[in-house]
Amino acid sequence: MDAYERITRNAAEVVTEEEIEALADDPDGKRAYVGYEPSGVLHIGHMLTANKLIDLQEAGFEVTVLLADVHAYLNDKGSFEEIRHTAERMRDQFIAYGLDESNTQFVLGSDFQLDDDYTLDLHSLELETTLARAERAMAEITSGDSVKVSQAVYPLMQALDIPYLGVDLAIGGMEQRKVHMLARDVLPSIDREPPTSLHTPLIADLGTGRGKMSSSAGVTISMEDSRDDIESKVNDAYCPPTADPEPTDDGEARENPVLQVFEYHVFPRFDAVTVERPKEYGGDLAYEGYGALEADLESGELHPADAKGALAEYLDRLIAPGREQLAE
Ligand code: IYR
Numbered sequence: 001m002d003a004y005e006r007i008t009r010n011a012a013e014v015v016t017e018e019e020i021e022a023l024a025d026d027p028d029g030k031r032a033y034v035g036y037e038p039s040g041v042l043h044i045g046h047m048l049t050a051n052k053l054i055d056l057q058e059a060g061f062e063v064t065v066l067l068a069d070v071h072a073y074l075n076d077k078g079s080f081e082e083i084r085h086t087a088e089r090m091r092d093q094f095i096a097y098g099l100d101e102s103n104t105q106f107v108l109g110s111d112f113q114l115d116d117d118y119t120l121d122l123h124s125l126e127l128e129t130t131l132a133r134a135e136r137a138m139a140e141i142t143s144g145d146s147v148k149v150s151q152a153v154y155p156l157m158q159a160l161d162i163p164y165l166g167v168d169l170a171i172g173g174m175e176q177r178k179v180h181m182l183a184r185d186v187l188p189s190i191d192r193e194p195p196t197s198l199h200t201p202l203i204a205d206l207g208t209g210r211g212k213m214s215s216s217a218g219v220t221i222s223m224e225d226s227r228d229d230i231e232s233k234v235n236d237a238y239c240p241p242t243a244d245p246e247p248t249d250d251g252e253a254r255e256n257p258v259l260q261v262f263e264y265h266v267f268p269r270f271d272a273v274t275v276e277r278p279k280e281y282g283g284d285l286a287y288e289g290y291g292a293l294e295a296d297l298e299s300g301e302l303h304p305a306d307a308k309g310a311l312a313e314y315l316d317r318l319i320a321p322g323r324e325q326l327a328e
Contacts (some may be wrong), residue, residue, distance in 0.1 A: 002023075002024075003024040003027050003059045004020065004021060004024035005200075006055050006056075006058060006059045007020060007023070007024050007027070007054065007055065007056060007059050007111065008020060008057075008198070008200070009268070010051075010052070010200065010201070010263065010264055010268060010301055011052070011198050011199065011200060011201075012174050012199050012200060012201040013174065013177065013199045014100065014196075014197070014198045014199075015177075015181075015184070015196065015197045015198075015199075016178065019196040020196060020198065022171075022197065023168055023169060024059070026185050027056075027059045027062045027121055028033070028058035029060075029062065030060070030062070030168045030169065031051065031059045031061065031062045031063070031064060031088075031165075031166060031167045031168050031169070031205065032056045032062075032063055032064070032167060032170075032171055033063065033064035033065070033066055033161075033162075033165055033167040033169075033170060033171065034049045034050075034052075034053060034065060034066070034170075034171045034172060035065075035066035035067075035068040035071065035083060035109070035158065035161060036065070036066070036068060036070070036083075036090070037068050037070055037071055037075060038067050038069055038077075038083055038086040038087035038090055038196060039070035039072075039077075039086065039090075040090070041095060041184060041222045041223050041324065041326070042090065042093045042094065042222065042223045043219055043221065043222040043223070044203065044213060044221045044222070044261070044265065045173065045203075045213065045214065045220070046094075046096060046202050046296040047265060047318070048201075048203065048264055048265065049171055049172065049173060049200055050098070050099060051098055051147060051200075051265065051268045051269065052110070052171050052198065053099060053104075053171065054098055054099060054266065054268075054269075055064070056169070056171075057100045057103050057104075059293050061169070062103055062105070063099065063100075063103060063104045063105070063164055063169060064104075064106075064107055065091075065094060065104060065105070065106050065107070066101070066103045066108075066109060066161060067087040067090060067091070067106060067107070067163065068109045068158075068161075069083045069084055069108055069109050069110050070109040070110050070113045070114070070157065071075075071109060071157065071158065072158075074150040074151065074153060074154045075141070075142060075154060076144065076148075076150070081148050081327050084108075084110075084302065085294060087108060089104045091206070091237050091320045092325050093223055093312075093326065094106075096303055096322040096324070097164075097223075097318070097319040097322050098172075098269065098318075098321075098327040099323065099326070100118055104110055107259050108211035109161070112164055112165075113161075113164075114159060116118065117242075118160060118164055120122055121156060121160055122153070122156055122160055123189050123191065124152070124190050125156040125160060125186050125187075125189070126152075126156060126161065126187045128186050129152075129156060129182070129186055129266065131147075131152055132290055133182060133270060134151070134152035134153075134154075134155055134156065134182070135147050135151070135152065137155040137179045137181075138151050138152075138155055138178075138179070138180045139178065140178070140234060140324045141154075141155075141175055141179070142173075142174070147283070152201070155178075155179040155182055155183075156182075156186070158179050158183070158184055158299040159180075159182055159183035159187060159195075160187075161263070162183060162186065162187070162192075162195040163192040165272060167195075168198040169196050169197065169198060170194075170195050170196070170198075171197070171198050171199075171200070172185070172197065172199055172200070172255065173199060173200050173201075173202060174199045174200070174201060174202050175202065175212075175308065176197075176198070176199065176201050179199040180195065180199075181242075183195050183197075184298075186279065198280065200264070201260075201264065203255075203257060203260045203261065203268040204220035204221070204238075204255035204256075204257045204260060205217075205238075205257065205262060206216060206218070206219040206220065206221070206234070206237045206238070206257045206258075206261075207218060207233075207236060207237060207238060208238050208254075209238040209240075209245060209254040209255050209256060209257050210253070211252075212247065213257065219233055219236070219237070221233060221261075221315060221319070223322040223323055224323070224326060225319065225323070226314050226323070227277060227312075227323035229311045230312050230315050230316050232253070234258070234308045234311050234312040234315065235308055235312070237257055237258050237308060237311075238254070238256070239256060239257070239258040239307065240256060240304075241260075241298060241300060241304060242256065242296050242297075242298055243256055243259050243297075243298065244256075246305075258304070258307055258308060258311055259290075259293075259294055259297065260280070260289055261291055261311060261315070262294075262307075263290045263294075263312060265314075265315065265318065266291060266311065266314045266315070266318075267290040267320060270314060270317075271284055271288070272287065272288050273286070273293065273303060273310060273314060274286050274308065274310070274322075275286075275306050275310040276278050276306075276310065276313075277306050279305075281303075281312075285302060285306075286300075293307070294327050295302045
């Protein structure tokens, strides 16, 4: 796999292709980053962007993980003290999950976001941005009904993080795309380059295949889950024998979350996947790529129950090192 393919595989969107091609031509020493509001326990949402960071490390990038404590505070996630404490626990879990420790820089937002220069640049961006635009950028990040001033400041700080961290590429889930588009528009007003970004897809709720899997609602997988927890959540998952399920009766789109987790979590991290089956049901199946597994589920060769059994096994292998870390 060449560098461009590795950098862009499984991405929902890159902005722009030409800019990513230029980075892929000479990735050594280039820097990519993701920011996370500290939340204590890594869950499948963090793991999706972390997989992309691992791809980027394999392609030669250096990686920064921003533990966005000030952002979490602005997004009403608790007292600053609590958030700080939580941030400290996350670092080791990322390493246990598979980020290359020698090549990952962990930065707390508060290490640079409270400096004078940053604050003045932030105020310049505030002057350049309407409240309506800031609010739109945050639509998929915040959940509260009323918009606070803090939530208008938040995306501008996220934009400013990019030049202050000196990164060449910003990574995030699709819910971050409007913040990155805002960053492209406003950073030139303070003589900074419009940033390049790459967005990972959103995975549907494991239980229903609707909406997006999140840590706050519905069924998700976290590093706190025991093997039994994983098995029971995966066993109860929505998994029709197709990658393209019918919408619900009320017209809501549905995905197959079991296939999505195979595609975005399992295959990027394992060279081959074996589905164990008793001899009388045809014996084990081996897959070297996601496409063949999807095709077998659709044709009926692979039964959803057997796919789920394998999914639980591989998810457990991904999560076990972090779970042990948490237990210490
Ligand atoms: N908005 C992210 C957190 C975040 C991401 C980046 I990239 C930053 O520079 C700062 C914060 C979230 O929703 O978790």
